[in-house]
Each structure stands twice: as structure tokens, then as C-alpha cells.
Amino acid sequence: xxxxxxxxxxxxxxxxxxxxxxxxxxxxxxxxxxxxxxxxxxxxxxxxxxxxxxxxxxxxxxxxxxxxxxxxxxxxxxxxxxxxxxxxxxxxxxxxxxxxxxxxxxxxxxxxxxxxxxxxxxxxxxxxxxxxxxxxxxxxxxxxxxxxxxxxxxxxxxxxxxxxxxxxxxxxxxxxxxxxxxxxxxxxxxxxxxxxxxxxxxxxxxxxxxxxxxxxxxxxxxxxxxxxxxxxxxxxxxxxxxxxxxxxxxxxxxxxxxxxxxxxxxxxxxxxxxxxxxxxxxxxxxxxxxxxxxxxxxxxxxxxxxxxxxxxxxxxxxxxxxxxxxxxxxxxxxxxxxxxxxxxxxxxxxxxxxxxxxxxxxxxxxxxxxxxxxxxxxxxxxxxxxxxxxxxxxxxxxxxxxxxxxxxxxxxxxxxxxxxxxxxxxxxxxxxxxxxxxxx
Ligand code: GDP
Ligand code: GDP
Numbered sequence: 001x002x003x004x005x006x007x008x009x010x011x012x013x014x015x016x017x018x019x020x021x022x023x024x025x026x027x028x029x030x031x032x033x034x035x036x037x038x039x040x041x042x043x044x045x046x047x048x049x050x051x052x053x054x055x056x057x058x059x060x061x062x063x064x065x066x067x068x069x070x071x072x073x074x075x076x077x078x079x080x081x082x083x084x085x086x087x088x089x090x091x092x093x094x095x096x097x098x099x100x101x102x103x104x105x106x107x108x109x110x111x112x113x114x115x116x117x118x119x120x121x122x123x124x125x126x127x128x129x130x131x132x133x134x135x136x137x138x139x140x141x142x143x144x145x146x147x148x149x150x151x152x153x154x155x156x157x158x159x160x161x162x163x164x165x166x167x168x169x170x171x172x173x174x175x176x177x178x179x180x181x182x183x184x185x186x187x188x189x190x191x192x193x194x195x196x197x198x199x200x201x202x203x204x205x206x207x208x209x210x211x212x213x214x215x216x217x218x219x220x221x222x223x224x225x226x227x228x229x230x231x232x233x234x235x236x237x238x239x240x241x242x243x244x245x246x247x248x249x250x251x252x253x254x255x256x257x258x259x260x261x262x263x264x265x266x267x268x269x270x271x272x273x274x275x276x277x278x279x280x281x282x283x284x285x286x287x288x289x290x291x292x293x294x295x296x297x298x299x300x301x302x303x304x305x306x307x308x309x310x311x312x313x314x315x316x317x318x319x320x321x322x323x324x325x326x327x328x329x330x331x332x333x334x335x336x337x338x339x340x341x342x343x344x345x346x347x348x349x350x351x352x353x354x355x356x357x358x359x360x361x362x363x364x365x366x367x368x369x370x371x372x373x374x375x376x377x378x379x380x381x382x383x384x385x386x387x388x389x390x391x392x393x394x395x396x397x398x399x400x401x402x403x404x405x406x407x408x409x410x411x412x413x414x415x416x417x418x419x420x421x422x423x424x425x426x427x428x429x430x431x432x433x434x435x436x437x438x439x440x
Contacts, residue, residue: 003052003163006079009089010099014119018146019056055079082254084163092118092129113162116141180229181350184259187269188279189251192299196333233263265293276319291396293349293430294326302332349429353395362389369420381408396431406436
């Protein structure tokens with residue numbers, strides 16, 4: 001499980017600036033997909049080999065009235081509840097405000113480690129900056145500048161140091177045996193996830209869900225279908241906790257993110273009887289960002305009249321165009337129709353995600369692509385030269401292209417290459433990443 005860091009503080013202290021800094025590389029990745037809106041409240045970052053999730057609570061700020069904090073907004077509470085460690089940010093140029101004190105009172109009771117961080121401290125004397133904030137009683141403040149990056153690494157070390165670390169065990173292949181496909185079923189509330197899981201698991205579900213899931217560990221539920229083995233990836237409820245967090249909602253973005261990141265293939269469910277919402281698109285965006293293989297199930301297809309069905313299909317194609325690499329299935333979890341075909345797409349997506357692509361074949365396909373259409377020379381720059389390609393990873397497949405002046409390859413041409421590789425290797429159902437490595 002990835003550690004979860006919540007960024008908390010009153011408006012304008014610099015939370016989103018820090019969030020962007022912590023999650024930068026990922027955001028850039030997603031920007032490659034036109035038409036994708038995403039929730040910038042949740043992001044993934046990495047320190048060394050250690051990935052983590054960050055929640056920026058800016059935008060669902062605590063409610064303030066006459067300078068007094070009335071209530072931490074529900075979402076902020078949820079973010080804190082779902083976190084492993086809270087980074088509480090204050091503004092070094094403004095000093096303590098009543099609002100900071102009110103947040104402190106709340107955080108003191110939250111049962112999470114809290115790191116007090118004084119931001120906007122660039123060019124200021126350490127002692128002068130921190131003196132004020134000892135009064136909050138949260139220990140030694142860390143001093144940072146989100147805008148310039150000073151102190152951010154130390155902050156991360158401190159934050160991640162509060163969470164026990166068990167590096168993922170390396171999975172040596174079980175010779176000759178098929179590894180179960182790890183499948184996560186995600187979607188916004190009420191799209192039919194539980195109904196689908198029931199349909200997939202049948203009787204087993206009862207047993208599985210009785211497992212004592214007292215921590216936030218992932219629950220893994222093995223099941224078999226048509227002689228194939230799968231593991232359903234779910235994340236258990238939140239850690240056992242006192243009254244403070246009883247109001248946590250059934251649907252949790254963090255749980256969704258964790259389940260996605262632990263899976264090989266994600267089954268994204270939508271509700272055919274409702275419009276596609278922003279929340280659907282956000283979740284789709286998370287899947288895309290994670291690089292996991294994807295199958296989209298448009299559920300509740302039963303009982304829809306033909307003209308409505310046409311309408312829904314058109315809407316799905318228009319709004320989820322950025323997922324066109326994935327197979328779409330129109331199904332009913334309730335009536336258990338369409339599920340066989342859907343699971344065959346899960347298998348195909350898994351196979352594509354795990355495909356082994358040899359250097360000679362990749363290079364041959366690259367040469368074909370270039371022969372068919374050479375990368376355009378942009379004005380005033382050297383024409384890129386694409387020499388050979390090798391595979392840099394699986395799930396998602398990463399294709400690393402070597403050559404010269406590759407920084408001059410435009411986005412259009414990158415997309416062209418992606419499509420070419422996708423077609424050549426029949427990589428349906430998985431995102432594909434192309435990376436360039438210039439010789440000079
Ligand atoms: P949020 O409301 O807490 O998310 O705050 P923002 O990240 O939107 O930042 C509020 C303002 O503070 C913006 O104008 C930022 O440019 C500025 N800011 C953020 N971090 C720093 C910093 O480290 N130093 C300075 N001087 N300004 C900062
Ligand atoms: P979850 O919140 O995503 O787990 O959704 P549930 O599985 O709890 O389903 C929400 C509601 O939608 C329930 O009333 C289900 O009976 C209903 N539902 C789920 N799948 C279908 C379906 O395929 N067709 C119809 N008509 N209703 C469904």
C-alpha cells in the first residue's frame with residue numbers, strides 16, 4: 001500500500017504549490033491526453049523507489065466564519081482520515097492566525113502523525129520564521145519553500161519516515177504456472193460494483209468479505225472463471241479508529257487509487273442509466289495515469305430501449321474518447337449478461353499489458369513507421385533520428401526509442417508512433433508509453 005500524505009492548512013498557505021511539486025512528473029504524463037479533465041486533489045509522487053499518494057485539501061477548505069473555524073469540511077476530514085500522515089502548512093510570512101489554531105485543535109485529535117510545515121520561508125532567517133509557530137505545540141516546525149523547493153526533500157523524508165515501509169516483494173515468476181490476473185473493479189458510487197463483484201464471485205464473496213480486515217491492507221480475493229485464475233483486488237476499510245472518523249463515506253478516492261495501483265487490470269464501471277459524470281472521468285483519469293490495463297463496462301444495460309442505447313453509446317464514445325485503447329462492454333451485472341465477453345477482454349488486456357516485445361521486432365516496427373512517415377523537421381531544429389527501440393517495462397508496456405535529437409519529436413508524431421506500435425503488436429486494452437533517449 002502506498003503511504004498517503006494529506007496536505008492541510010488554511011487557504012493560500014501554498015498547499016497546491018507543494019502538491020504540484022510533489023506530483024509533477026505524473027501531471028505531465030496525463031497532459032499528453034487531450035480532453036482529459038482530472039481531479040488535481042489526488043496525485044501520486046515518488047521519492048527514490050518509494051511511491052506515495054498526496055491529497056491536497058485545498059478547494060475543500062475548512063469553513064471559516066468571522067475568523068473562527070466552524071468545522072473542518074467533511075472532505076478535509078475524510079482526507080485526514082484516509083491519510084497515514086498529515087502535513088499541516090502555515091504561512092511563514094503571515095505568522096499564526098486564529099484559523100491555524102483551530103486547525104491545530106482538530107489535528108491534535110485526529111490520531112495521525114502531524115508535521116508542521118512553515119512555508120514561504122525562502123530568504124528568511126530560520127529562527128525568526130519558526131519562533132512564532134512553537135506556540136501551536138506541534139513540535140519543531142519544518143521550514144520550506146514550496147515555490148522554490150527548499151526543504152521539500154527533508155519534508156518528504158520526515159513524512160515517509162512516519163509510515164512503516166515494507167518494500168514490495170519482487171515477484172519471481174512461478175515457472176510454468178499462470179499467475180492470477182489481479183483485477184480491480186472501480187467506479188463511482190452506485191454504478192454496480194458490488195453487484196458485479198457478486199456476479200464474478202458468486203458464493204465465495206460471503207467468505208471473502210468476512211475476513212477480518214482490520215487494517216488498510218489490500219484484500220485479495222481469489223476466484224476462478226472458465227478455468228482461469230484471478231485475484232480481485234479490493235482495499236479494506238479504513239484503519240480501526242475511534243469516533244472521530246465514523247462519518248467516512250463508503251466511496252473513497254484513496255481506496256480507489258490504491259486498488260488501481262495494486263491491480264494488473266482495472267474494470268471501470270459506468271452506469272448506462274445515468275449521464276457520464278465528471279467523477280467518472282476523474283476515475284478514468286486515475287486509471288490512465290496509473291498505466292494499468294483497462295476494460296470499460298457500461299453497466300445497467302438491461303431494460304434500456306434501443307434509441308436510448310444508441311444515445312448512450314454515442315455519449316460514451318464522445319466523452320471517453322481518451323480511453324479508446326480499451327474495450328467497451330455494455331453489460332448487466334444484475335442479469336449477469338455480457339460478463340463472459342467482458343472477462344475475455346480482461347484476459348486480452350492483461351496479455352497486452354504483459355507482452356514481451358523483443359528489440360529486433362520493436363526496431364523493425366520502428367523502421368517501418370519511420371519509412372511510412374518520417375518525423376517532421378521543425379523549423380530551425382535538427383530532424384530527429386530514430387535508431388532503435390527496446391522494451392523498458394510491462395504493465396504498461398514502455399517502449400524506449402533511442403536516437404538523436406529526439407527532443408525535437410513532436411506530440412503528434414509521438415502519438416503516431418504509439419498507434420503504429422499498438423497496431424503492430426495488437427496491444428488492445430493497455431496504455432502504452434513511449435520514451436525517447438537521445439544519444440546526445
Ligand atoms: P493553497 O490555497 O494553500 O493551495 O495555496 P497556493 O498553493 O494556491 O498558494 C497561494 C499563494 O502563495 C500563491 O500565490 C503561491 O504562488 C504563493 N506561494 C506558494 N508557495 C510559496 C512559497 O514557497 N513562497 C512564496 N513566496 N509564495 C508561495
Ligand atoms: P456500487 O455502489 O457501485 O457497489 O453499486 P451496487 O452494486 O450497490 O448497485 C447500486 C444499485 O444499482 C443497486 O440497487 C443495484 O441493484 C443496481 N444495479 C447494479 N447493477 C445493475 C444492473 O446491471 N442493472 C440494473 N438495472 N440495476 C443494477
